[in-house]
Amino acid sequence: MIRVENVHKHFGGLRAVDGATLEIAKGSITGLIGPNGAGKTTLFNVIAGMFAPSEGRVLLDGDDITGLKPHELFHRGLLRTFQIAHEFGSLTVIENLMTVPANQSGERLLDVWLKPGQIRAQERAIREKAEEVVAFLGLEAVAGELAGNLSGGQKKLLELGRTMMVDAKIVFLDEVGAGVNRTLLRTIGDAILRLNQERGYTFCMIEHDMDFIGRLCDPVIVMAEGKVLMQGTVDEVKSDERVIEAYLGRGVQNTRKVMA
Amino acid sequence: MSFLIAENMVGGYGGSDILKGCTIAVEKGEIVVIVGPNGAGKSTAMKAVFGMLDLREGSVRLGEDDITTLSPQERVRRGMGFVPQNNNVFSTMTVMENLEMGAYLREDDWSETLDQVFTLFPILKEKRQQDAGELSGGQRQQVAVARALMTRPQVLMLDEPTAGVSPIVMDELFDRIIEIRNTGIAILMVEQNAAQALAIADRGYVLVTGENRFSDSGQALLENDEVRRSFLGG
Amino acid sequence: MTVNPRACIYFGLMALALMAVGFLQSWSLALTILNLCLISSIMALGLNMQWGYAGLFNVGVMGFAALGGVAAVLVSQPPVAEAWSAGGTDLGLTVLALAAAIAIIVLVRRAMGKGPLRTFVTFVLAIAGYGFVRIFFDPASEAIESVDPSKTGYLGGLGLPIILAWPIGGLIAAGAAWMVGKIALGLRADYLAIATLGISEIVLAMLKHEDWLSRGVKNVTGLSRPVPYEIELQTTDWFLGLTESLGAAPIEASSVFVKICYALLFVAVLGILMWLAEKALHSPWGRMMRAIRDNETSAEAMGKDVTRRHLQIFILGAAVVGLAGAMLVTLDGQFTPGTYNPLRYTFLIWVMVIVGGSGNNWGSVLGGFLIWFVWVEAEPAGLWLMDLATSGLGESSTLRAHLLESAPHMRLFVMGLILLLVLRFSPRGLLPAKTRHQ
Amino acid sequence: QDDVKIGVILGFTGPIESLTPDMAASAELAMTEVTESGLLLGGATVTPVRGDSTCVDAAAATAAAERLITSDNVVAIVGADCSGVTTAIAESVAIPNGVVMVSPSATSPALTTITDNGYFFRTAPSDARQGEILADVAMERGIETVAITYTNNDYGKGLADSFAAAYQAIGGTVAATAAHEDGKADYSAEVAALAASGADTLAVFGYLDQGGKGMIQTSLDTGAFSSFILGDGMIGQSLIDNIGDGLVGTVGTVPGSDSEGAASFDVYARESGIEGDGPYRAESYDAAALIMLAMQAAGSADRAAIQAQIMNVANAPGEPIGPGELARGLQILADGGEIDYVGATNVELTDVGEAAGSYKELEVVGDSFTTIQVR
Amino acid sequence: MDDILNAIVLLTNFVIVPALAYGAQLALGALGVTIIFGILRFANFAHGDLMAFATMVVILVTWVLQDAGIGIAPLPTALIALPVGILAAIAISLFTDRCVYRFYRQKKSAPVIFVIASIGVMFMMNGIVRVIIGPDDQSFGDGARFLIQVTQFREWTGLKEGLAIKMSQALTLGVAVIAVAALFWFMQRTRAGKAMRAYSDNEDLALLSGVNPDRVVFYAWVIAATLATIAGTLYGLDKSFKPFTYFQLLLPIFAAAIVGGIGQPLGAIVGGFIVAFSEVTITYAYRKFLLYLLPAEWVPDGLVQFLSTDYKFAISFVILVVVLLVRPTGVFRGKVI
Ligand SMILES: Nc1ncnc2c1ncn2[C@@H]1O[C@H](COP(=O)(O)OP(=O)(O)OP(=O)(O)O)[C@@H](O)[C@H]1O
Ligand SMILES: Nc1ncnc2c1ncn2[C@@H]1O[C@H](COP(=O)(O)OP(=O)(O)OP(=O)(O)O)[C@@H](O)[C@H]1O
Ligand SMILES: [Mg+2]
């Protein structure tokens, strides 16, 4: 579905992404892990059109999408969330969600002035959908709150919620789990699975919580120093020496770690 | 009587109260972990303890003194250090300058602390001339913790220090926190990686809608089924 | 839409203030102030669209207002036949030459691939084109400007009713905004500010120096009016009859009547604009604009074409400012490029938007009213204050004389004081934008 | 009626704010003189009411005029100053309300043809004529090439145009022309460009405490020009005081005559702490004087009555009246006689109600302007 | 050879020296704006009027000194009065901060609120200065006016072209260089400077590091007021003092600050020179210059001027816009509001 071919992204002398080549299969939930600073987020940014790559190209269903703007990619069904939440701070949670759907006729000024009826109907539908998402994420209590006033974890949830407002083909999740309560994260994991199975979403997610990755992802891609280190199932990855060395550490065997 | 104790805090951001009478205490040489659902008021409680939020009720005491009305920078002077959840680095300053700012109030020679910090987070030594704003998410988090360590506090408060850091760094961080605790510093920490955090905690609080729901030793909380199911994802 | 009680109170107070002027000073003055309040409101509304809706930091209000103003000249003044015959041909050639130059540049750019070479060639061609166009343009402008320079010296306008200049002024400003936006909207906040500031200075420099078009600093006075002249009214039978039946003095009545006519026109324009603006702001479109203002990156990732939306709102806002500029020139009856200075046409409008409450259309209208009112009434108020403050000094004191002498400057002082007071006690403006907090 | 109000609308704030206080003071000097004489309409006092024209903001200026006319009920207006706001006030306030305006300083040729119903007068001559006279002065002194700089408004531009046209018509060469904006920080670019033209003489049509001064200062500092030709806005002692020796030999013209009028006004004004030879001060005095004399001639402070009498008191026949002699004029009028107000600037109004204008040719000798002749 | 020297002197006299001096003047002003922007994070529109206020105090003191016959010829007397002016400027800055800005700081208002508040302060200061000293032109310079005079230079060198360097120009340039160096050192190297940068970056976090915000704000105003006084006085010595001109100076100062990268002291200096040089070089008429260098028949008839001085401001803004398009945050990566 997505093919990344020899992508480089350099900041001055720093090679944040340094020749990454990988593929994300249709219908999969692909995990992307790697040490801090491995270039995962940067790669997402290149794929999602935030940065132009210094070199290389990105294909979506065989079409070259390198250099397309984020909003164009959105219309092709490519969505992403941000590692550091990017909410619309002065809109309420509900409004944040209602802003997402594309092609709202209410976003065209002439329609606003000339076709109020049509807009009202559309708005009703969108609002219902947004309320569904809010309920799902357990944000009812803050539905009318300005998104800027949410707690760190709530912002993360909202970030995820936005991708649920439209029918996406592929969703890139950048550390949705960081800062989210683990009980809730389980529910989110269930939702991701459901979206994947019932609606055929493809996911690619960056995550540091190996339990979460282990539950959802197959395959897992490991990045280090801007390159793809390896790809495989969770178990393959977990037992790979290089991955343990660079990323997982031996803390799993640590005496502190009482929980299995 | 604990070293740092915030009792019966009530307050919020102007609208309705977020904190509804919660109490948090930490002893010297003790790690206390706060867990709870998103939006429970954990960060708010931390800010309140640090004086970044006006309390309507309740008091904060450090050692013998009532510090409820002191300003945050006055609390820093008294030996409190804090890593907030968001916006926790100086993004237009280099990593090195971030660390220097951590040592801003220190009169003594802090080069030793700096060495310790660099051994803990080797990546920071490598990137010390880079602006913190250009770091990856996890690297920023490391800078934030390192900055707080540089203050050499008596009480160290961390709001989700491990959010977004890789497992290997997280383990090291926890190891390090234990070491710090062993030097007699009080540590108060909010965590969503709750299982790992409670494992090293001496005591833990579960905070829900601004109130203490459970408080017990870390081990006991981990073993409490209800807590595990509802809050630890287990 | 619910009625905001606070808005009612403020607008009520504003009405009272204007009535007080009517009773204490004169109705004619009250109406003069009202008319300018209305125009200021429209200008503030335009700026509010750019800043309040979309967060575009436009500090070039003056330029758009001036472009709107020049429309009044170009639409309403009679054409100057001698000037057309003196320079018309050359001017036609200039237009052709310009079109040709642009066409060549566009073609060459199409033919070449992207890269520094293309930029360089474009640059060289642009300079050559500039030289080429000037071959025709220089004699044209010279010929036109030498036609009776002390009276005309320009091409004149279309000789149409001046009211048409309002929408046309809006269009001209919109066209300029399109160009400015294409160039500068990629810049971020404060950099956009300085770019727009600069561009407004450029627009003004052109209006001042391109005499063949607008007479430049020699000014165009005596523009036609959309309403009757007082002098004519004073000798018109039906009007005299009217004043007689009302028992009013014809001279005062005529000037009040004319101002009421203007006021009605302005209110109509403001009413229509407000309806459109309110509809837009409280629609999904308005929500999208606020989202874009909050976080462009994220809006872009949510499928909103931020660049296009910015351009759209920038053009709309500029058009409204241009419209107001044309209305102002119509009311003044003259177009004087020297009038335009950033203090009066940019900063004062900004003060209106902020004091009113940015993001809120009603706030802008209120800000327009309040600030203009203060701007005018600060002069006598300053004098009065000074008189009061120095009354203890005795009639012959030189200090008192000096201070009274400088009283006009108290206008600035009073203006500043009021601004600071409003800002102090209502930092988000008198009518803050509603943030639906629960 | 024992208290008559006369409006004084000048740009007390804005670009010419440094010129206006003395202009207003001169006008008010005439009013005090009349009040103290106790002869106006059998002992009426005259009170000035000031309004701020801002010089540039037509909207604010009309509002100020509106206030003076409809609220303070002034019977006539001395003002305004800059041509733009003057036109705006005249057209939308003064003329519709039937109030006389006498401007001391709006010199734009365009004002000659404004449809004023006879309500607009000015004691300053139109610029068109000054340009011709200055051209002659320059040519007679053997200056054959000049560079021109003018303040970028209708006054500067108009004067520069008329000077250039007249000068070229009698064989002079204008090597370069550059406008300067008043109140700006730096004029090196303008001076540099003008200097490159190769001319030695710079004609400056601006204001002596504005850009005009800056242009001269910069020219002297860089050695770009050594001699200057000055328009009326540049004439004043303060220019010499500020700039010093470099100006020696500079020539200029200023409206006025060598009548004892101008000199005695200077002396008279200085007693009240006004520098009487500064720009437009004498004109301001005359403007106020004309209004009050017309009032006396009409025997009433009625607005229309004043308008009807302005021309009569300004022009012959009648007893000539100079500055400081208003009491005498009032007395003659009270006794039913006729006067010809000459005033400080040799007032003689053309049939469209503006000063016909004689000009003084001045030269800087030592450290002051000296009148060479009157044209 | 002489021709080449003449050409160089010509260009130096009419382009380089004036542009350097003007650039330095703008730079000093821009430094003050940039400091406030960098630390308190708003564009201070009252800066021009702060300069006017400070200069007014200097003038008043200078007059007193001149009357008393105290001076330091050949340097201007105003330099002795400078400290008083600086103190007055600091006092009024701190006073306005206390009465106006502090409130918004505590409320964490949006930067544009500060900007508008500063417009309010600008209006008020505008009024105060005019009420005290009046709107007129004031000259207060004394001492030697020139370092080198045109006639002297011609005599010394025997060249046809002359060169003038004014005392005030040399002073301004020197002071600007010293000021920026000192400021740079202060901000980058000293503890207080680092605290200021930290504060400007992330106010809350600075508090958590123990930075005393009141101290930072105090320093910021002290520096800005000092710079304003120096800039205003030097400018007044070079040209003359007039409140309205000081207000007008604001636009090029802002342009300079922004093109250099706002919040960056070095940027302010570079920005000042970019604005000044673009104004002078692009509108200069190169005919005379070319006449020295080329055979007469090669030199075109016109003035060889790229653009008329009418478009002087326009052109400097065009350059600004171009610079910003190429480097969207100014020459030295500035901040964004
Ligand atoms: N805008 C930028 N300018 C300069 N360097 C950058 C920029 N953005 C990222 N980098 C550098 O690129 C490298 C990769 O960063 P990236 O954010 O992609 O890491 P990551 O894999 O997402 O790490 P994490 O797990 O910590 O989020 C880092 O070393 C970072 O310092
Ligand atoms: N600045 C603010 N203004 C208003 N309300 C706020 C603000 N910050 C937080 N809140 C509200 O206070 C509540 C508690 O927030 P807090 O940040 O303390 O949660 P938390 O327990 O730290 O959650 P998380 O684990 O997600 O970080 C939330 O409902 C949030 O919406
Ligand atoms: Mg990342």
Ligand SMILES: [Mg+2]
């Ligand atoms: Mg939190």
